[in-house]
Amino acid sequence: ELDGVTEKAKWGEPNLKACKPVITISDLDNVTVTANNSADVVDMIEDLLGVEGDLSDSQLATVVQKLDEVLGVSTVTPALGEDIVSIIADILGSSSDLSAVANNILGITGSVGDQMDFPEESQNVTVPSLALSMINVDPGQFQGLTFGVSSFSTGLAPEIFVNQTFMSQPSDGRVVSISLPHALQNFFPEENKKKRVQFHFYGIQELFRDPKTNWTLNSYVVSASVNNSNVSNLRNPVVVTLSHLKPKEKNDKVACVHWDFQKNNGSGGWDSNGCETLPSITAYQTTCHCYHLTHFGVLLDVSRTPISEADQQTLMVISYLGCGVSSIFLGISLLTYMVFEKLRRDYPSKILINLTVALLGLNLVFLLDSWLSSFGCYGLCITTAATLHYFLLASFTWMGLEAVHMYFALVKVFNVYIPSYILNLVLAIEKDAYGSVLSEASLDSLQGSEPFCWMQSNVFFYITVMAFVLLVLVFNMVVFIVVLVQIRHMQTNKPTATVNKRSAMYDLRAVASFTFLLGLTWPIAFFTWGPARVPMLYLFSVLNSLQGFFIFVFHCLMKENVRKQWIHLCCGRFRLNDYSDWSRSVTVGGKTKQNQLVHRSPSVKSDNTSSRKISDDSTTASCSSAPPYHQGA
Numbered sequence: 001e002l003d004g005v006t007e008k009a010k011w012g013e014p015n016l017k018a019c020k021p022v023i024t025i026s027d028l029d030n031v032t033v034t035a036n037n038s039a040d041v042v043d044m045i046e047d048l049l050g051v052e053g054d055l056s057d058s059q060l061a062t063v064v065q066k067l068d069e070v071l072g073v074s075t076v077t078p079a080l081g082e083d084i085v086s087i088i089a090d091i092l093g094s095s096s097d098l099s100a101v102a103n104n105i106l107g108i109t110g111s112v113g114d115q116m117d118f119p120e121e122s123q124n125v126t127v128p129s130l131a132l133s134m135i136n137v138d139p140g141q142f143q144g145l146t147f148g149v150s151s152f153s154t155g156l157a158p159e160i161f162v163n164q165t166f167m168s169q170p171s172d173g174r175v176v177s178i179s180l181p182h183a184l185q186n187f188f189p190e191e192n193k194k195k196r197v198q199f200h201f202y203g204i205q206e207l208f209r210d211p212k213t214n215w216t217l218n219s220y221v222v223s224a225s226v227n228n229s230n231v232s233n234l235r236n237p238v239v240v241t242l243s244h245l246k247p248k249e250k251n252d253k254v255a256c257v258h259w260d261f262q263k264n265n266g267s268g269g270w271d272s273n274g275c276e277t278l279p280s281i282t283a284y285q286t287t288c289h290c291y292h293l294t295h296f297g298v299l300l301d302v303s304r305t306p307i308s309e310a311d312q313q314t315l316m317v318i319s320y321l322g323c324g325v326s327s328i329f330l331g332i333s334l335l336t337y338m339v340f341e342k343l344r345r346d347y348p349s350k351i352l353i354n355l356t357v358a359l360l361g362l363n364l365v366f367l368l369d370s371w372l373s374s375f376g377c378y379g380l381c382i383t384t385a386a387t388l389h390y391f392l393l394a395s396f397t398w399m400g401l402e403a404v405h406m407y408f409a410l411v412k413v414f415n416v417y418i419p420s421y422i423l424n425l426v427l428a429i430e431k432d433a434y435g436s437v438l439s440e441a442s443l444d445s446l447q448g449s450e451p452f453c454w455m456q457s458n459v460f461f462y463i464t465v466m467a468f469v470l471l472v473l474v475f476n477m478v479v480f481i482v483v484l485v486q487i488r489h490m491q492t493n494k495p496t497a498t499v500n501k502r503s504a505m506y507d508l509r510a511v512a513s514f515t516f517l518l519g520l521t522w523p524i525a526f527f528t529w530g531p532a533r534v535p536m537l538y539l540f541s542v543l544n545s546l547q548g549f550f551i552f553v554f555h556c557l558m559k560e561n562v563r564k565q566w567i568h569l570c571c572g573r574f575r576l577n578d579y580s581d582w583s584r585s586v587t588v589g590g591k592t593k594q595n596q597l598v599h600r601s602p603s604v605k606s607d608n609t610s611s612r613k614i615s616d617d618s619t620t621a622s623c624s625s626a627p628p629y630h631q632g633a
Contacts, residue, residue, distance in 0.1 A: 025052055025059045028066050038074035041066055042083045049087065055096045063091070064104045071108065076115040081132075082125050084112055089127040092204045093155075102207050103261050103268045106223075106295065113198035114227045126157040129203040133162055137195050142185045147199035147224065148177030158201055168239060172285075175243050176201060176222040178296070181236035187229045196227040200295070205245075208259060208297065210269040217270075218244050218254065218300035219286070224293045237276070237289035242298045248283040253301035256288030270299060311534055315541050322545025323363040329552035330360040336556055340565045351405055352555060355398035355517075359548050362391035373453045381453040388454065393468060399519040400472040403479040406514075411486050469522070476518040483514065513554040516547055 003010050025048050033041050045063055049055075055063065067084055074080065088105055091098070098105065113134050116123060125132040133147055144166025152158040152175045167179040178199065188195040202208070202221040219242035225231070240256065248254060256275040263269030275290040286298045307315075334356045337344050344350060365388045372384045455461050487510065515521060521543040528536045556562050 023048070025055065025062055028062050031066070033066060033069040033073060035073045035075075038070040039080055039083075042070055042080065042087070045087055046083065046090075049090045054094045055091070057097065057100055060091070060096055060098070060101050063087070064101045064108065067108050068104070068111075071111045071115060075117055076112060078116060078118050078123060078125075081112045081116045082127070085109065085125050085130060085132060086127050089130045092129055092202075092207055098207050099209050099211075099267060102209070103266070105207060106259070106261075106268075109200055110198070110225060113200070113225075114196065122162065124160060124162075126160060128155050128157055131158045131160050131199075131201040131203075133160055133199045135162065135197050137188070137197055139185050139188050139195055142182065142188075144180055144182050144184075145197055146177060146179040147222070149175040149201050149203075149220075149222075151175065152201075152203050152220070154203065158203055160199075160201065162199075166239075174241065176220055177239075177241045178222050178224050179239040180224060180293075181234065181238065183235045184226065184231065186235075187226055187231045189226075189228045193228060197224065198227070199224050202295075208268075208270070208295075210264065212264055212269055213299070215255065215270070215299035215301050217297050218246055218248075219298040220245075221259070221295050221297045223259075223295035226293065231293040232274070232291070234291045237291055238293065240288040240290060240296045241285055242288070242296070243285045244283070244298065244300075246300065248280060248286075248300070254280065254286050255299045255301075256286065256290065257297055257299050258290065258292070259295035259297070270297070307534060307537070311537075315537055318538070318541045319545050320367065322542060322549075323367055326546055326548030327360060327363040327367065330356050330363065330548035333548075333552045333556050334360065336562060336566070339569075340562075343562060343565060347405060348402075348409070351398065351402055352517075352551075355395065355402060356548075356551065358391055358394040358398050359551070362388070362395050363548060365391055369453050384453040385455060389464070392465065396469050396472045396519065399517070400475060403476045403518055406483055406518075407479050410483050473519065473523050476520060477523075480514055480518055480520060484511070509554070509558070512550075516550040516554065519547070521547065 002008070023044070025045075028041075028045070028048075031037075031041060031044075045066060049063075052059065067087065070080075070084070076084075088109060091105065109130075109132065112125075113132050116134060118134070122133065122135045124134075131149065135145065137145070143164065146163040146165060146167045147160065149158045149160050150173075158175070166181050167177070180197065184197075200221075200223040202223075205217045205220075208217055208221055222240065222242070224238070244254075254277060255272050256277040257270040257272045258275055259268055260271040261268050263271060274292050275288050275296070278287045278289065280286055288296060288298070290296060334353065337349060337353050337356075344353060365384065369384055369388060373381050455465075487507070521540070524536055524540040524543065528540060
């Protein structure tokens with residue numbers, strides 16, 4: 001100001017009336033909330049949130065604590081209640097980590113609904129991403145209540161509706177809806193207390209994070225409660241319908257869940273107890289039946305890595321090409337063993353022929369399945385699916401019997417006598433496979449309207465396919481390991497020079513041969529989950545669709561006896577020994593133990609306990625370091 005005496009400028013006395021004190025959220029810890037200043041504290045919090053933006057954990061804890069104190073000392077008017085709900089909406093819209101205060105926030109919104117004093121029968125509060133609806137009910141006239149959100153966009157206030165009736169059927173086109181049955185009146189408070197039902201809608205997912213699950217929330221959250229009452233074990237279910245945030249794919253799993261405040265050491269988490277997930281009618285919503293009141297949502301299983309459309313098309317092409325190639329070479333293998341009678345004299349060859357027929361049928365039906373389903377004939381699709389099921393089970397049964405015979409031949413060599421051996425194997429196959437077809441014919445569990453004819457009942461699939469296949473694969477794996485150990489033991493008793501010269505290549509060939517013969521590439525399917533799902537699916541599709549091709553390579557192309565038969569047929573210059581490469585003796589430590597694979601007349605029984613009836617030919621030969629079982633020299 002200007003000094004009148006000296007006519008010079010000077011500083012005047014400070015005037016602090018126009019200066020607002022600088023207050024931070026941390027300063028709220030020093031504020032004592034009373035009934036007189038509670039509204040001012042709420043206004044102060046609103047102003048501070050507009051300045052602070054995202055809050056730290058300690059700041060969040062302070063805000064939540066002060067809101068709790070406000071509700072504890074003041075009468076909640078509609079204006080005060082709306083201010084508190086607006087603060088909650090601001091917190092939900094921030095990028096703050098809400099996991100530590102999630103239960104506190106849910107408790108605050110519940111307290112606002114219970115304590116709000118309004119003159120009308122009902123009161124609604126809607127703010128961006130959050131809505132509350134409170135209804136004072138008359139027990140004598142209560143016939144049920146339905147609350148829902150008809151439309152909602154992120155960042156905007158939801159449009160809600162309330163009907164004084166119970167809706168047992170889900171409503172289409174609603175974001176969420178929850179319908180309370182008439183039986184809820186049994187949980188209303190005593191006569192001298194108000195009976196209030198309140199509904200909440202949360203249009204945000206960040207509040208409901210459960211670190212202990214690999215499922216993700218695929219809906220908005222809706223809740224219902226009765227004041228001063230814990231509603232559970234309802235006689236009639238609460239019907240909750242929730243729209244999906246992401247459309248459900250054909251093989252996606254969804255589950256109706258509720259928020260359990262006690263999970264994760266009191267931090268809260270999702271739980272499916274007390275809720276039933278109804279079969280999805282559409283890909284866009286799920287209906288739940290729950291027998292208690294709390295916060296409800298729909299979880300989507302994200303443990304499986306999704307497959308892109310491009311990967312699906314590529315896998316389909318690989319599968320069809322592989323099955324086509326396998327069908328051709330399985331046909332060549334079958335033709336080879338049928339044309340040359342000398343190749344099919346022993347039991348391993350006969351088992352191989354049956355396995356080839358089963359795999360050829362499986363591949364051909366798979367290739368024709370989509371074309372046959374295009375006719376739209378339900379009976380034809382039933383027949384196709386049953387035939388596919390038959391050949392699938394037959395294939396795995398013959399793989400299992402390959403392992404059984406391999407065990408008898410290479411491990412339990414002596415003191416084994418099985419009358420009508422090959423006949424028993426065939427009867428086992430026919431009983432198993434035809435039983436599956438009869439069970440399919442009696443159950444309406446097959447698909448007749450999709451582009452591929454196959455069973456749709458998960459229970460039927462797991463019992464008749466997965467359980468059987470898993471049992472065969474486990475058995476084959478055990479036999480595979482035992483046989484490899486036996487082969488290694490045989491090699492250790494041979495001269496070192498011979499082993500070093502031939503064992504490495506023969507061992508590698510034996511492992512590859514047994515792997516495809518016993519179907520040991522199929523367990524890859526059990527590892528098609530998580531981040532490695534797509535690469536494992538590619539590996540599974542390539543190896544298993546080409547199983548028939550690899551059987552041709554190892555059991556036709558690489559077998560010297562088979563090659564000589566074709567050369568003899570084509571050139572006529574070679575004559576073959578009158579025995580197969582299977583009937584051999586076992587050489588151990590330079591000594592030969594005769595493994596007599598003798599076929600005797602049924603009227604004559606052998607007295608030699610060290611021999612067994614396995615082969616049609618009474619022939620022997622020396623055993624190489626590699627297993628002779630279906631293997632080329």
